[in-house]
Amino acid sequence: MLSQAVIERVLERALSGGADFAEIFAENQYYSNIQLNDSRIKQAVVGRDYGGGVRVFYGHSAIYAYTNELTEAALLAAANAVSKAASGEGTSIIALERRQVESLHPMMTPADKVAKEQKVEVMRKLDRLARAAGQRIVQVDVAMVERMQHVMIANSEGLWVEDDRTYTRISCASIAEKDGEKQTGRVSPGAHAGFEFIEGLDLEYLANESARTALTMIDAGYAPSGKFPVIIDNAFGGVVFHEACGHALETTSVAKGASVFADKLGQQIAPSVVTAIDDGTMNGMWGSENIDDEGMPAQRTVLIENGILKSFMVDKLGGRKTGYSPTGSGRRQGYKYAPTSRMRNTYIDRGEHSLDQLIASVDYGLYAKQMGGGSVMPGTGNFNFSVLEGYMIRGGKIAEPVRGATLIGNGPESLTKISMVADNLAFAEGMCGSVSGSVPTCVGQPAIKVDEIVVGGRKE
Amino acid sequence: MFNNIIDKLLKLGAQQADDIEVLIVGENSFSVRVHDQQIEAFNYSDSKGLGIRVLIDGQVGVSYTEDFNESALQMVVREAVANARINEQAEKVVLANYPEVDAKLELFNESLEKVPVEDKVALIKDIDRIARKLDKRIINVPYCMYGDGKSIVHIANSKGLNKQERTNSTYSFLSPLAQSGEEKRAAHAFALTRDFSKLNAEELAREAVKNTVELLGGQKFDAGMYPVVFNGETMASMLSTFSGLFSARQVHEGRSLLAGKLGQSIASDHVTLLDDALHPTGFSSRYFDSEGYPSQSTLVVDAGKLKTYLHNTVTAAKDGVHSTGNGTRGYKGDLRITPSNFYLKPGVATRGELFSAQPRLIEIVALSGLHSGANAVSGDFSLSGEGFLWENGERKHSLQMFTVSGNILDMLHDVQAVADDFQFQMNTFGAASTLVGGLSFSG
Numbered sequence A: 001m002l003s004q005a006v007i008e009r010v011l012e013r014a015l016s017g018g019a020d021f022a023e024i025f026a027e028n029q030y031y032s033n034i035q036l037n038d039s040r041i042k043q044a045v046v047g048r049d050y051g052g053g054v055r056v057f058y059g060h061s062a063i064y065a066y067t068n069e070l071t072e073a074a075l076l077a078a079a080n081a082v083s084k085a086a087s088g089e090g091t092s093i094i095a096l097e098r099r100q101v102e103s104l105h106p107m108m109t110p111a112d113k114v115a116k117e118q119k120v121e122v123m124r125k126l127d128r129l130a131r132a133a134g135q136r137i138v139q140v141d142v143a144m145v146e147r148m149q150h151v152m153i154a155n156s157e158g159l160w161v162e163d164d165r166t167y168t169r170i171s172c173a174s175i176a177e178k179d180g181e182k183q184t185g186r187v188s189p190g191a192h193a194g195f196e197f198i199e200g201l202d203l204e205y206l207a208n209e210s211a212r213t214a215l216t217m218i219d220a221g222y223a224p225s226g227k228f229p230v231i232i233d234n235a236f237g238g239v240v241f242h243e244a245c246g247h248a249l250e251t252t253s254v255a256k257g258a259s260v261f262a263d264k265l266g267q268q269i270a271p272s273v274v275t276a277i278d279d280g281t282m283n284g285m286w287g288s289e290n291i292d293d294e295g296m297p298a299q300r301t302v303l304i305e306n307g308i309l310k311s312f313m314v315d316k317l318g319g320r321k322t323g324y325s326p327t328g329s330g331r332r333q334g335y336k337y338a339p340t341s342r343m344r345n346t347y348i349d350r351g352e353h354s355l356d357q358l359i360a361s362v363d364y365g366l367y368a369k370q371m372g373g374g375s376v377m378p379g380t381g382n383f384n385f386s387v388l389e390g391y392m393i394r395g396g397k398i399a400e401p402v403r404g405a406t407l408i409g410n411g412p413e414s415l416t417k418i419s420m421v422a423d424n425l426a427f428a429e430g431m432c433g434s435v436s437g438s439v440p441t442c443v444g445q446p447a448i449k450v451d452e453i454v455v456g457g458r459k460e
Numbered sequence B: 001m002f003n004n005i006i007d008k009l010l011k012l013g014a015q016q017a018d019d020i021e022v023l024i025v026g027e028n029s030f031s032v033r034v035h036d037q038q039i040e041a042f043n044y045s046d047s048k049g050l051g052i053r054v055l056i057d058g059q060v061g062v063s064y065t066e067d068f069n070e071s072a073l074q075m076v077v078r079e080a081v082a083n084a085r086i087n088e089q090a091e092k093v094v095l096a097n098y099p100e101v102d103a104k105l106e107l108f109n110e111s112l113e114k115v116p117v118e119d120k121v122a123l124i125k126d127i128d129r130i131a132r133k134l135d136k137r138i139i140n141v142p143y144c145m146y147g148d149g150k151s152i153v154h155i156a157n158s159k160g161l162n163k164q165e166r167t168n169s170t171y172s173f174l175s176p177l178a179q180s181g182e183e184k185r186a187a188h189a190f191a192l193t194r195d196f197s198k199l200n201a202e203e204l205a206r207e208a209v210k211n212t213v214e215l216l217g218g219q220k221f222d223a224g225m226y227p228v229v230f231n232g233e234t235m236a237s238m239l240s241t242f243s244g245l246f247s248a249r250q251v252h253e254g255r256s257l258l259a260g261k262l263g264q265s266i267a268s269d270h271v272t273l274l275d276d277a278l279h280p281t282g283f284s285s286r287y288f289d290s291e292g293y294p295s296q297s298t299l300v301v302d303a304g305k306l307k308t309y310l311h312n313t314v315t316a317a318k319d320g321v322h323s324t325g326n327g328t329r330g331y332k333g334d335l336r337i338t339p340s341n342f343y344l345k346p347g348v349a350t351r352g353e354l355f356s357a358q359p360r361l362i363e364i365v366a367l368s369g370l371h372s373g374a375n376a377v378s379g380d381f382s383l384s385g386e387g388f389l390w391e392n393g394e395r396k397h398s399l400q401m402f403t404v405s406g407n408i409l410d411m412l413h414d415v416q417a418v419a420d421d422f423q424f425q426m427n428t429f430g431a432a433s434t435l436v437g438g439l440s441f442s443g
Helices: A004-015 A072-083 A116-132 A203-218 A235-249 A316-322 A355-360 A411-415 B003-016 B070-086 B110-114 B117-134 B201-213 B232-241 B248-252 B313-319 B351-356 B408-413
Strands: A021-037 A040-058 A061-067 A137-155 A159-178 A181-187 A226-232 A276-279 A300-305 A345-348 A364-376 A382-394 A397-403 A406-410 A418-421 A426-434 A437-445 A448-456 B019-035 B038-056 B059-065 B138-157 B162-180 B183-186 B189-193 B224-230 B273-276 B297-302 B342-344 B360-368 B380-391 B394-398 B402-407 B415-418 B429-431 B434-442
Touching: A004 A021, A004 A040, A004 A072, A004 A137, A021 A072, A021 A116, A040 A072, A040 A116, A040 B070, A061 A072, A072 B038, A116 A137, A116 A159, A116 A203, A116 B070, A137 A203, A159 A203, A181 A203, A181 A382, A203 A382, A203 A397, A226 A355, A235 A276, A235 A345, A235 A364, A235 A382, A235 A406, A235 A411, A235 A426, A235 A437, A355 A397, A382 A411, A382 B380, A406 A411, A406 B380, A406 B402, A448 B402, A448 B434, B003 B019, B003 B038, B003 B070, B003 B138, B019 B117, B038 B070, B059 B070, B110 B138, B110 B162, B117 B138, B117 B162, B117 B201, B138 B201, B162 B201, B183 B201, B189 B201, B224 B232, B232 B342, B232 B360, B232 B380, B232 B429, B248 B313, B360 B402, B402 B408, B408 B415
Parallel strands: A040 B059, A061 B038, A226 A364, A345 A437, B224 B360, B342 B429
Antiparallel strands: A021 A040, A021 A137, A040 A061, A137 A159, A159 A181, A226 A448, A276 A300, A276 A345, A364 A382, A382 A397, A382 A406, A406 A448, A418 A448, A426 A437, B019 B038, B019 B138, B038 B059, B138 B162, B162 B183, B162 B189, B224 B434, B273 B297, B273 B342, B360 B380, B380 B394, B380 B402, B402 B434, B415 B434
């Protein structure tokens, strides 16, 4: 994307004020987003994101500047800005060596080589199938988002790489209505792959899944409030671990002492049934990478092994601050953001029990079949999550569906209350938002049993 | 500044489409985050992007680029034309040359552009330092940030429209963490202004520390229905979360509970909601929206009665009314409807009167989970909150984190009073402390 001579001049300028590390990130991205609603294509956007950023470190301070002009003049201006932001000991550039990146996630069919009509046909089919799933389905939204991101990363330590990332995702939301009330069900599979991923999907299954949640919940009564055992089922259920524990294991949070896990490395932080992994190498998966946004090769990082905290997720700056080695976790949405430590495919590993055994162990509790989103208070680890599709458990059996339930608790504390882990490990795709923007991540887990969690419902 | 690019695109559009609109946005921003007196992040940006909408047989096609070279300009027009050909919107999209609005707004403060970086860094370091020493229970200030930015918006179309405006603003934000025994609580404070000299480190740090330490000592309480006072910030968050209800587009697409309710009572008579893009102190104030349509002040709910939805020209044409100037888009997206400065009109009650109105009530000062625990379609919400128990007009103590749930329309009908302590929030929604008759709590 840029010549070696330009890169070197920009890095030199960036270091000229005494910074001890300099890096250039440049990006050229094709983006396509098509949306169907009311059984019509209502929106189709194609665009090009284009720009670059220069980052320097003065010790533990990171300075970042970006621009849309990938010209020597504009990048030198950005380098000038960062060079004047602070002062330091300085360093000199190690000669750049162009390294080839091994592609772990080969892409077959690029988004811009597929006719728009072909994409629209898939979306129409999902719409038809979801509407056919039940008379109460009154609205269906289908969206297809495709990104092909080409990046160049070079730094003063001699790194110089280019990489291609392809993200393809389709989502289908079905809305059911009864007596003026509405409920939504949603599926949104995605992959680090090209259009071949869409071609391989079972559209009928996806349409039925999205409709099923909406149709079930429209007939459900409100969930009760109280404190009881909760079984959180697999796939998107992993969002609770992602939000309530995962973020606290990123060095972004660990380095500032804002994480409850900051001083717990090597200690038992969860029951021995819990092993948790953050893996960027899984073939073609949504949160996977070839290299991270700092140019480091993808890694599989064991976070918790049999309950013992083994590793944090570490980016370059986080590594400087905490002394841990980077784990290929430096990620960013694009050139408008400096990278920070982020999750990739993060999951609780499979256990020995079946889902049935978990359910049978609960006399009265909640079965959270499908989780919605949630949020966590940084610093305290307090979380709340909505349950999209929930059922009461009575006498060891799944009973009536309930809606409007919220799980409230504290991440580290709830982690210690996981007593059983099932064997039905599955993943779900999401976009994770944090200081370095929105990045594709997978959450995952088998069904888990949390012995006690506060459920906020509406029933008295 | 961008006239040359606009001319080229209008020419390309004239060759390939019936009509074309060009939106160019240029932005400069600066931010610095400190932690423990060290600069943690320091960001500059100088960016721009352009988005076009083309019309072919009444269908719209959208495309954008951040690369302004000749081949990229040709690419955006080509892609937009291809998108228009697959589009099947039932509504007719029209471009026009709209008049200027008759108003004078102060959107750009020249003096803000002249503030030296050193002064900005000194300010935020002061805020961090003062917050740390004000109370020994403050154990950390994980987020302490200063930012400013300016943006230029330039819109032109093949009907002769050509408008531009620039805005700037600056903000400071901090979120301290307090600890007492095992209990940790976090809260925040912010300041948003176009005048750097109005940012006061001492005041802001004090407010944030006060907000944080007073949450310590949170007690358990019995689940059940309680009268509630939302403070201005949490009430504004509720309005923001459910503002989609008022969008004509959501109504047309069958996802608003307010469909068919024009002229009806949808809230108690204490509730008057306005969307005012010409508000003198609003940070979403502007002369025109993203269609170039002139801004206005719109009475949305008048003493409980729904007067209008928020419109762009497309939804307005469908309903046979005029746009309310709420057509918005970034250069990357298609036209949507979003509120500008959307607010609950302040009432006449003092805070004292508001908190004395019920013998026992819960004051909510923080809400989280708004993007997940609130269902914008059904109006149901179940949110994690923080706050205080009040008895007979006196604040008794802080509460442990709780969940509050209900339905937004039930809640609006149940508003019993609105106080006079109005403020616009960071999200450009505004409200004063608001008393609601009853919501369901669990601890």
